[in-house]
Amino acid sequence: MEKQQKSKLCCRVVLFPQPYTGHITPMLNLGNALHSKGFSITVIHTHFNSPNPVEFPNFNFHFIEDVLSKAKTPSSGSLDTITILNKSCLESFRNCLSQILEHASKDREPVACLISDPLWEFAGVVADQLNLPRLALRTGGLLASILYESLPLLQEKGYFPLQDTRKEEPVLEVPPLKVKDLPPEIHHDVLLGMVKETKRNCQGIICNTFKELEGSILDRVRGNFLATPIFLTGPLHKISPTSTSSIVTQEQSSITWLNKQAPNSVLYVSFGTLAAISKEQFLEVAWGLAKSQQPFLWATRPRLINGSEKNEELFPKEFIEIVNQRGHIVSWVPQQQVLAHPAIGGFWTHCGWNSTIESICEGVPMICLPFFGDQKMNARHISDVLKVGLQLEKQLERQEIESVIRRLMVEKEGQEMRERVNALKEKAKCCLMKGESSYESLDQLISHILSFCGAEMVRSRNNQTIP
Numbered sequence: 193m194e195k196q197q198k199s200k201l202c203c204r205v206v207l208f209p210q211p212y213t214g215h216i217t218p219m220l221n222l223g224n225a226l227h228s229k230g231f232s233i234t235v236i237h238t239h240f241n242s243p244n245p246v247e248f249p250n251f252n253f254h255f256i257e258d259v260l261s262k263a264k265t266p267s268s269g270s271l272d273t274i275t276i277l278n279k280s281c282l283e284s285f286r287n288c289l290s291q292i293l294e295h296a297s298k299d300r301e302p303v304a305c306l307i308s309d310p311l312w313e314f315a316g317v318v319a320d321q322l323n324l325p326r327l328a329l330r331t332g333g334l335l336a337s338i339l340y341e342s343l344p345l346l347q348e349k350g351y352f353p354l355q356d357t358r359k360e361e362p363v364l365e366v367p368p369l370k371v372k373d374l375p376p377e378i379h380h381d382v383l384l385g386m387v388k389e390t391k392r393n394c395q396g397i398i399c400n401t402f403k404e405l406e407g408s409i410l411d412r413v414r415g416n417f418l419a420t421p422i423f424l425t426g427p428l429h430k431i432s433p434t435s436t437s438s439i440v441t442q443e444q445s446s447i448t449w450l451n452k453q454a455p456n457s458v459l460y461v462s463f464g465t466l467a468a469i470s471k472e473q474f475l476e477v478a479w480g481l482a483k484s485q486q487p488f489l490w491a492t493r494p495r496l497i498n499g500s501e502k503n504e505e506l507f508p509k510e511f512i513e514i515v516n517q518r519g520h521i522v523s524w525v526p527q528q529q530v531l532a533h534p535a536i537g538g539f540w541t542h543c544g545w546n547s548t549i550e551s552i553c554e555g556v557p558m559i560c561l562p563f564f565g566d567q568k569m570n571a572r573h574i575s576d577v578l579k580v581g582l583q584l585e586k587q588l589e590r591q592e593i594e595s596v597i598r599r600l601m602v603e604k605e606g607q608e609m610r611e612r613v614n615a616l617k618e619k620a621k622c623c624l625m626k627g628e629s630s631y632e633s634l635d636q637l638i639s640h641i642l643s644f645c646g647a648e649m650v651r652s653r654n655n656q657t658i659p
């Protein structure tokens with residue numbers, strides 16, 4: 193008890209994540225990191241897709257009304273759905289935040305700032321109205337964030353709508369992206385609004401990445417786009433790891449199965465929480481895995497195939513017979529634990545940023561199959577800049593899948609990528625140590641937040657040393 197009081201800063205931070213796993217998890221990990229440094233944490237969340245507060249005893253949860261929790265069909269997480277969420281949550285968010293501020297003043301625990309997902313386009317306006325500083329947590333990589341920052345310029349230069357004839361053209365000076373690496377929905381109003389709002393009132397951008405991974409990109413473009421202070425504090429899931437930060441029930445059978453496999457022999461396959469494929473593509477993936485003759489662990493979550501809850505019914509009998517003991521198929525796995533398992537030798541991923549950084553942190557090379565949003569940009573970065581993965585360039589097709597899997601899992605090329613990604617794994621570990629880049633960046637972020645509520649005084653009065 194005494195220890196707890198000593199490390200308390202008498203200062204609260206309010207977090208407001210977008211309600212999708214790939215966005216909630218890094219925000220809660222950031223919450224854990226800030227809590228471990230003495231901040232009290234409040235999370236404002238939609239009823240839709242909410243984490244179970246019981247599993248996060250360090251946080252204080254407030255739930256707001258939204259349209260999706262009442263919708264009959266599951267949400268796709270598309271930018272159009274985010275527009276709907278933005279329209280439906282404004283009032284309930286404003287009321288909720290103003291009540292939190294009222295209580296905080298009574299409790300004599302000032303709220304230092306709001307940290308919101310920048311896809312909540314009204315968060316900055318509400319924070320302004322309530323006189324509260326706002327920071328944004330970018331849950332994607334820095335390369336994608338910088339590309340988003342340059343959207344108004346790209347719009348001015350007439351890049352949109354994207355044209356196939358220009359697909360090989362480089363995009364501004366942002367390395368290494370070409371027009372073909374941008375998703376067709378890149379100039380969606382939600383993204384343009386996000387950039388406008390970040391420029392207008394955001395007092396800091398926090399990125400789930402680290403200097404040794406993407407810092408060079410920042411150095412090249414800093415003056416051009418980013419006037420706002422930027423904190424590279426990742427990998428967030430490694431700062432204050434917690435067994436409770438999982439949003440979905442996880443199957444442990446995958447770990448028992450992996451325990452029986454040889455080191456570096458298994459290809460782990462998962463396309464994240466939102467991407468969907470057709471039944472035909474699903475079967476090409478299955479047959480590509482079968483033909484590669486490599487052991488695999490496949491997380492086929494519900495609704496991976498458009499509209500279908502049950503994937504396993506689609507597997508042909510011959511496929512089941514051929515893969516037999518060599519393949520293990522489940523709907524969901526504890527991914528970080530899986531990637532850290534010595535049996536895993538490769539990850540076939542959709543290149544969501546969390547999967548990308550989790551794979552790098554465990555030294556696992558990748559096969560890239562991007563679907564939408566930032567994923568194509570992440571894939572280009574993984575394959576062409578970091579050189580720790582291979583891209584599936586054609587339509588999903590079993591021969592190409594077989595060949596790419598063998599290149600990664602069996603051939604020298606894959607071994608070289610494994611060595612490169614292992615070097616990055618060491619850098620990811622190192623950057624969180626005292627005096628190193630992400631540790632220092634988190635420290636700077638804490639001072640930045642404390643400066644909003646005059647809590648430097650609170651800190652010195654309590655004779656605290658942070659961190």
Ligand SMILES: O=c1ccn([C@@H]2O[C@H](COP(=O)(O)OP(=O)(O)O[C@H]3O[C@H](CO)[C@@H](O)[C@H](O)[C@H]3O)[C@@H](O)[C@H]2O)c(=O)[nH]1
Nearest residue numbers: 214331332464465466491524525527544545546547565566
């Ligand atoms: O069986 C599984 C599958 C996934 N995960 C976890 O789910 C998260 C998935 O996140 P991510 O890889 O980022 O994919 P998405 O859920 O698709 O993430 C969305 O959010 C990301 C962050 O903004 C974007 O980079 C993506 O493009 C966007 O689709 C990761 O933490 C995984 O560890 C599991 O634990 N078990």
